Structure formats: structure tokens, C-alpha cells
Amino acid sequence: DAGVTQSPTHLIKTRGQHVTLRCSPISGHKSVSWYQQVLGQGPQFIFQYYEKEERGRGNFPDRFSARQFPNYSSELNVNALLLGDSALYLCASSLDAPVRGGYTFGSGTRLTVV
């Protein structure tokens, strides 16, 4: 079975641009979460979606948005990119929400804002 797949793997954007990151969860998993990991730090929670509804939101500005599709895949959108948005963006999938077991993370999308 495929794990959590994220695309693209690397991305370079200019300040002020918009970016869309994509995630496909493990088959059968209905919940997708997004995390931002700045170099040298632990991942920070951005969003969790379950059954296409937002179930949790971290302390990120409104420039960050996400959605989940009927097939449970998800997109993370970031508008008006800042240099500080440069990070590894991780998608995690889980069977349900609230999560009773573990999260499985993808390998992430490395976003560089120049």
C-alpha cells in the first residue's frame, strides 16, 4: 500500500506569490493534517481536516487555507508568500479524528521563498 504522498517535493516561489501543496492520505484514512517544519525546529500544527470539514486550526495567519476533497486528498494554499514561509510542509494522515492512534507523515514539500 502507498503511504502518504505529497506533491511537489520541492518548490521555489517569489515573495508575494501564491502556492498550492497537495497530499493524498493512506487508503482508508479519512483525516488529513498539515504541519509546517522550519529548519531545526519541530513541526507546527496548521490544520486538520476530517470528512471534508476543518476540525482544528493552529496559530497561522489567514493567508493559510486548506480543503479536503471527497476522495480525502487535501490541498494547502498559502497566499502572499513571505520569506518566513520557507519551510518543509508535512501532511499527516490518520484513520479518524479525534485521532486515537498514530499519525503517518509524508516526506513533505520543501518550499523556498526568495
Place this chain on the structure above:
Amino acid sequence: QQQVKQSPQSLIVQKGGISIINCAYENTAFDYFPWYQQFPGKGPALLIAIRPDVSEKKEGRFTISFNKSAKQFSLHIMDSQPGDSATYFCAASSLYQLTFGKGTKLSVIP
């Protein structure tokens, strides 16, 4: 604000030695405590996890010790191997999110 404090920031251990990483938390609403292992260029991978009603859990060379009253938990890696060299994150789960520590970079030298 929910916090998980992790120490040490970096750790060097000789092959065959014991690696110990400690974490402390503040929010008593946390109900699940996983440890993740992350290699460069990869996402975090679940290593082992514990619930607060258990004081210790062992899986192979990896053991979590949990002290609910002190709000502390730790990861012990026995017989550390060079392949264990990675960054380790403790985390705490509540409802819809994981709160991570800042990570410990472990280097196991031959």
C-alpha cells in the same frame, strides 16, 4: 499555550551505549505521547507511543518511561547503533493536533 519541552538539543553516544531523551509537558489534556524519528529529507516516522495510564512501554531496543504526576516522559534507546543517528521528536496529542518538542539530534559514533 501548549508546550512540550525536549532535552537535550543534541546527543552523542558511542555504539552500544544508551541514548536518553527527555520531555516535559504542561497541558493535562494531552492523552497520547508518541516519539518520532526523522532522517534528513524525510518526514517524521512514528517510533513508539504511550498513553498516560501506562508507566512504561518497550518495543525492541526502544523504551518510553512515563511519569504522569511529574508530567514528564523519556525515550531510552538501548544498544544504540550508527543507524539510529537521526533527529528524534517527542510529541503530545490532544483532540485534533500533535504538539512537538524542538527535537534532539542523536549521533551514534562507532
